[in-house]
Amino acid sequence: MAQPSNFRDVPIGSPVYSLLCKYDTGHGSFITHLDRMPISMKVGIFLIPFTFNTIMAxxxxxxxxxxxxRYHITAFLFVGELMPKHKAEPPSSWFWFCINILIDIFVYQFMFPVVKKFVLGHLWLRIRWGFRPIEIVFRKPTGLRRGSLNKLPPDEFQLAYTQSIFQAIDPNFLKTNVGYNTRIGFWSVEYEAPMSAYSLVEDGIVDLEYWDVSIY
Known part of the structure; x- marks a missing residue:
């Protein structure tokens, strides 16, 4: 259960305040904790989304x-022009032409954003900071359930929000899940903010333990 000590009062203008403002996209709050799970487990969990996104890429x-x-187009790379090939096509080819268009719409509208988000977020975090014995994890209230909770009356929303915090910072939950797996209901994992948080720690501005189980 959340304790008063879990709620951080961040001075305006401080480096931490600037960090939180920088990565606040309007969701208004963050939960942070330190992931102390074994590195081997972190690597194993990372390989799951890495493999999935590699396949999509x-x-x-x-x-x-x-x-x-597929679309019978000849690309002139140096001229920069596109010219259709003119040849007779059987009627059935139009069916497959349309199927290919639908497949490409799905690939570029749905799969590409997922891969892009992974590369710029989770993958880039690992490239920059690797796998550490103790890792900083940020979560924000933009999970899958956020949309449905937003439709609730104010009192019910506040109750659901409070319950989601208790669930998200449950000690047993945090001790048995790698950071990536602490995405739960209302909360999703944020990957850009930890990179700046690591920099604050490396520069001696903030102690690593400062980020343990905190609500902002």
Missing amino acids: TLIAWRAISAST
Whole structure:
């Protein structure tokens, strides 16, 4: 359960205040904690989204590379022009043409944003800071349940929000889950803020333990 000590009073103008403001996209709050799970477990969990996103990235690249053949377009790379090939097509080809368009719409509208988010977030965090014995984890209230909770009356929303905080900082939950797996209901993992938080720690501005189980 959340304790008064879990709620941080951050001085206006402080480095931590600037960090929180920088990564607050309008959601208004953060939960932080320190992930002390074994590095081997962190690597194993990371490989799951890494593999999934690698497969999607490969599919996106394949669809992009094969587009000229799929849509019968010859690309003149140096001229920068696109010219359609003129040849007779059987009626059935139009069916597959439309199917390919629908597939590409799905790939580029839904899969590409997921891969982009992973590369700029989780993957970039690992490239910059690697896997550490103790890692800073930020979460923000933008999880899958946020949309449904926003529709609740104010009193019910506040109750659900409070319950989600208790659940998110439950000691047993945090001790048995790697940071990536602490996405739960109302809360999603934020990857850009920890990079700045690590910098504050490295510069000696903030102690690492400062980020343990805190609500902002």
